[in-house]
Amino acid sequence: MAKPKVATTSLCGCFGCHMSLLDIDDRILKLVELIEFHKSPINDIKKFTARCAIGLIEGGCCNDENVHVLQDFRKNCDILISVGDCAIMGGIPAMRNTIPLKECLEEAYLNGPTVYNPSGQIPNDPEIPLLLKQVYPCNEVVKIDYHLPGCPPPADTIWEALVALLTDKPVDLPYELIKYD
Amino acid sequence: MSGTLENTVKDICRSHSNDRTRMMDIVREVQARFKCVSSEAMDVIAAAVGTHRVEVESVVSFYTYLSEKPKGKVVIRLCNDIIDKMHGVERVAQAFSDALGIKFGETTPDGTISLEYTPCIGLCDQAPAALINDVPVTDLHRSIARQIVADLKKHMDPKRLVHRLGDGNNAHELVQSMVVNNIRTEGPMVLSPVNRGEAIKQALAISPVEVIRAVKTARLRGRGGAGFPTGMKWEFTRAATGEEKYVICNADEGEPGTFKDRVILTERPDRVFAGMTIAGYAIGAKTGIVYLRGEYAYLRPYLEHVLERRRNDGLLGQNVGGKEGFNFDIVIQMGAGAYICGEETALISSCEGLRGDPKNRPPFPAQKGYLDCPTVVNNVETLCCVTKILERGPGAFNEYGSQGSAGTKLLSISGDCKLPGVYELPFGIKLSEVLKQAGAEDAIAVQVGGASGAMVAPNEFERTICFDDLATGGAIMVFGPERNVLEVADYFLDFFIEESCGYCTPCRVGNVLLKERLDRILAGHGEPADLDYLQDLGETIKTTSRCGLGQTSPNPVLTTLKNFRSAYEALVKERDDGLQPSFDLSEAVGDAEQIAGHKSVHAD
Numbered sequence: 001m002a003k004p005k006v007a008t009t010s011l012c013g014c015f016g017c018h019m020s021l022l023d024i025d026d027r028i029l030k031l032v033e034l035i036e037f038h039k040s041p042i043n044d045i046k047k048f049t050a051r052c053a054i055g056l057i058e059g060g061c062c063n064d065e066n067v068h069v070l071q072d073f074r075k076n077c078d079i080l081i082s083v084g085d086c087a088i089m090g091g092i093p094a095m096r097n098t099i100p101l102k103e104c105l106e107e108a109y110l111n112g113p114t115v116y117n118p119s120g121q122i123p124n125d126p127e128i129p130l131l132l133k134q135v136y137p138c139n140e141v142v143k144i145d146y147h148l149p150g151c152p153p154p155a156d157t158i159w160e161a162l163v164a165l166l167t168d169k170p171v172d173l174p175y176e177l178i179k180y181d
Numbered sequence: 182m183s184g185t186l187e188n189t190v191k192d193i194c195r196s197h198s199n200d201r202t203r204m205m206d207i208v209r210e211v212q213a214r215f216k217c218v219s220s221e222a223m224d225v226i227a228a229a230v231g232t233h234r235v236e237v238e239s240v241v242s243f244y245t246y247l248s249e250k251p252k253g254k255v256v257i258r259l260c261n262d263i264i265d266k267m268h269g270v271e272r273v274a275q276a277f278s279d280a281l282g283i284k285f286g287e288t289t290p291d292g293t294i295s296l297e298y299t300p301c302i303g304l305c306d307q308a309p310a311a312l313i314n315d316v317p318v319t320d321l322h323r324s325i326a327r328q329i330v331a332d333l334k335k336h337m338d339p340k341r342l343v344h345r346l347g348d349g350n351n352a353h354e355l356v357q358s359m360v361v362n363n364i365r366t367e368g369p370m371v372l373s374p375v376n377r378g379e380a381i382k383q384a385l386a387i388s389p390v391e392v393i394r395a396v397k398t399a400r401l402r403g404r405g406g407a408g409f410p411t412g413m414k415w416e417f418t419r420a421a422t423g424e425e426k427y428v429i430c431n432a433d434e435g436e437p438g439t440f441k442d443r444v445i446l447t448e449r450p451d452r453v454f455a456g457m458t459i460a461g462y463a464i465g466a467k468t469g470i471v472y473l474r475g476e477y478a479y480l481r482p483y484l485e486h487v488l489e490r491r492r493n494d495g496l497l498g499q500n501v502g503g504k505e506g507f508n509f510d511i512v513i514q515m516g517a518g519a520y521i522c523g524e525e526t527a528l529i530s531s532c533e534g535l536r537g538d539p540k541n542r543p544p545f546p547a548q549k550g551y552l553d554c555p556t557v558v559n560n561v562e563t564l565c566c567v568t569k570i571l572e573r574g575p576g577a578f579n580e581y582g583s584q585g586s587a588g589t590k591l592l593s594i595s596g597d598c599k600l601p602g603v604y605e606l607p608f609g610i611k612l613s614e615v616l617k618q619a620g621a622e623d624a625i626a627v628q629v630g631g632a633s634g635a636m637v638a639p640n641e642f643e644r645t646i647c648f649d650d651l652a653t654g655g656a657i658m659v660f661g662p663e664r665n666v667l668e669v670a671d672y673f674l675d676f677f678i679e680e681s682c683g684y685c686t687p688c689r690v691g692n693v694l695l696k697e698r699l700d701r702i703l704a705g706h707g708e709p710a711d712l713d714y715l716q717d718l719g720e721t722i723k724t725t726s727r728c729g730l731g732q733t734s735p736n737p738v739l740t741t742l743k744n745f746r747s748a749y750e751a752l753v754k755e756r757d758d759g760l761q762p763s764f765d766l767s768e769a770v771g772d773a774e775q776i777a778g779h780k781s782v783h784a785d
Contacts, residue, residue, distance in 0.1 A: 064773075133771070
C-alpha cells in the first residue's frame with residue numbers, strides 16, 4: 001500500500017513551527033518510512049496533485065492568499081491539524097486586530113519612526129496578496145480536526161501526535177509536552 | 182485646576198466626613214454637581230478621603246450613572262430592554278435621536294442633553310419607558326418623544342414633563358410621578374393594608390431568638406430568587422461574632438422584567454422598614470441600610486419622609502417601640518446603575534464605596550459582610566413577609582403556598598399580555614393559571630425569573646411557581662406567537678455581556694463566545710455541532726463563574742436549547758465542504774480592496 005501523504009504549509013506564521021518539525025532530527029528518517037511528504041515548503045512541491053491524509057497548518061490567515069491556500073488544504077486533506085498558536089488563535093500577528101487596517105498600513109509604510117519611504121507609497125502591486133481586516137485563526141475559516149498548541153509546539157509533541165495518527169493509536173502527550181508556563 | 186472645583190469637591194467630601202466608605206455618595210454628588218467626575222475631581226477626592234486615585238477612578242468607571250467625561254444637564258436614558266423592544270422602542274429612539282440631532286451615546290453640541298440606552302429600569306409594565314435624569318416617563322411613543330425634546334429645550338426641567346400623575350403614592354407630593362402601580366391582585370400578605378407598629382410591638386414582646394424561631398416556623402425563604410431560608414440566615418448572623426452587625430435591604434431590583442419592589446416601595450414602605458427593624462432586633466444590629474437602585478432615585482424623598490415619620494413615632498431611633506436599649510435606624514444608600522449590585526456581595530462592595538465586584542465566599546456575609554461585620558442581606562419582599570409573620574403569626578403565613586414554598590409571591594408580569602402589572606399570588610400556583618389571569622393564553626414562551634431565569638415552553642405551562650419547580654425572583658415575561666425565542670435569548674446575552682463585572686474569565690469571555698455562536702446560528706450559518714458547543718460552553722460558564730451573574734447567564738441559551746430545540750434545529754444544517762460558512766472572504770478583504778483600489782484575485 002502506498003504511504004500516506006502529508007502536506008504542510010506556513011500561512012501567517014514565522015516558520016518556527018516548521019523548524020520545530022525539523023527538530024525531530026533523525027526521526028525524520030523514520031517519518032519518511034511512514035509517510036511521503038506532498039505539497040510542503042520542505043520539498044518545495046507547490047500544487048496538490050494527489051489526496052493527502054494529513055495537512056499540517058502553521059500560522060493563521062492574514063491575507064486572501066492564506067485563505068485560498070487553507071481552503072485548498074481543506075479540499076485535499078482528510079485531516080487538518082492547526083500547529084502552533086498562530087494557527088490556533090491568530091498568535092502575535094493578531095495583535096493588529098484591534099487597529100483598523102488603514103492605520104496599520106500607514107504606520108508601517110508612512111508614519112513609523114524608522115520608515116524611509118521617499119515615494120510615500122503603500123505597496124500596491126496586484127501580485128501582493130491583500131490583507132484581511134484582521135488575522136483569523138484557521139478554525140474560523142475552515143474546519144480543523146486537531147490542534148497542537150505551543151509557540152512552537154515542541155518537536156516531540158509534533159512527533160508523538162503524527163505517529164499516533166499514522167499508526168491509528170491514541171495520542172499520548174505527557175503533561176510536559178503541552179504545558180507552556 | 183480651577184479653585185471652585187477643588188473647593189466644591191472638598192466640601193462635598195467633608196459633608197461625608199471624608200469617609201472613604203461613603204465614596205458612592207461623594208461621587209454621585211460630584212456627578213450631579215458637575216455632570217461628570219473629572220480627572221481633577223478624582224484627584225481631589227482621593228486626597229480628601231485618603232485613598233489612591235485609582236480607587237476613585239475604578240468606582241467612576243464602573244457605574245453607568247458616573248462618567249469622567251461631562252454629560253448634558255439632562256440625561257435621557259431610554260430603556261431598551263426586550264420588553265421595550267417588543268413595544269416599539271426603536272421608533273421612539275429614532276424620534277429622540279432625530280429631534281435632538283444626535284446619536285445614542287452622544288451629547289448635544291451645546292452640552293445640554295445627553296441621549297443613552299439603559300437596561301431594565303423596572304417599568305416593563307408601562308413600556309417603552311425612559312428616565313430623564315431621575316424622572317420616569319412611561320408609555321412613550323414617537324410624538325411624546327418629540328414633545329419631550331421640545332419641552333426640555335424650552336425649560337430644561339424634567340419634573341415639568343410630568344403632565345399626569347400615577348395612582349396611589351405615585352401622586353404623593355414627594356413623588357409626583359406618572360408611574361402607575363398596575364396592582365392586579367392584592368394578596369393577603371405583602372400588599373395587604375399596613376397596620377403600622379403592630380409587627381414591631383409583637384416582635385419586641387418576645388426575645389430575638391423567639392423572633393427567629395417564628396420566621397423559621399413560617400418557613401420563610403428569600404424572595405430575591407435564591408430562596409435561602411431567612412430564619413437560618415438570621416440565626417447565622419446572630420451567632421457570628423462582631424462588634425457591629427448590619428441589616429441590608431436589597432432594593433437593587435435590576436433583573437430585567439422585575440418591578441414588584443418598585444410597587445412595594447411606593448405603596449408599602451412601612452412594611453419594608455418594619456421588617457428591617459425586626460431583623461435588627463433579631464440579629465442584634467443597630468443600623469439598617471436600604472440599597473436603593475439608582476433608577477428608583479425618584480422614590481427617595483418619599484422614603485426619607487417615611488423614615489422620618491417612623492422616627493417621630495418611635496419606630497426607629499433610640500429605644501425603638503419603647504424597648505429599653507434597642508436602638509435601630511435606617512439609612513438609604515443609592516446605587517448608580519449596575520445590575521451586578523443586586524448580587525449580595527457586590528451590593529456590599531458598593532455600600533463600602535467600592536466597585537460593585539462580588540466577593541469570594543466563604544466567608545459569607547452572615548460572618549463577614551459590610552465592613553467585615555456580620556450582615557444580613559434580605560430582599561424588599563422578604564422583609565415585608567417578616568413583618569406580616571410577626572403581625573399575624575407564622576401559622577397565618579404558611580397556610581398559603583406549598584410545602585417547600587410558604588406564603589405568597591409577587592410576580593411582575595410584562596410582555597405580550599393584556600394585563601401587565603404586579604400580582605400577589607400564593608406559591609404553588611400553576612403557570613397556566615398565572616397566564617390566564619394576565620390575559621396571556623396565546624403565549625408561545627414565558628421567561629420565568631428574568632434574564633437569568635428559564636424560558637418555558639407551552640408543554641410546561643402546567644408547572645408551578647415555587648422554589649422547587651419554577652423559581653423566580655418575580656419576573657414573568659410573556660412572549661406571543663410572533664416572537665422569536667432565539668432572538669430573545671440573544672438579547673439576554675447582550676445584557677449579560679454588558680453587565681458582567683469582568684472579574685472572572687468564564688463570565689467575561691464565555692458569554693461573548695456564546696453570543697457569537699448564537700449569532701452564527703441566527704444568521705443561518707449554524708451546524709448541528711454548534712448546539713453541542715453552546716451546551717458545553719454554557720455549562721462550563723455556569724460551573725466555573727465566580728458569582729450568581731455568570732452562574733445564571735447561560736440560562737436563556739440552555740433553557741431554550743432544552744425547551745425550544747426545534748427552533749434551533751430548524752436553523753442549523755450539516756455541511757460537507759469543510760468550510761466555515763460564517764467566514765466571508767469578500768467582507769474580510771473589503772477594506773484592503775478599497776485601500777489598494779483593486780479587487781482580490783481570490784474573492785468572488
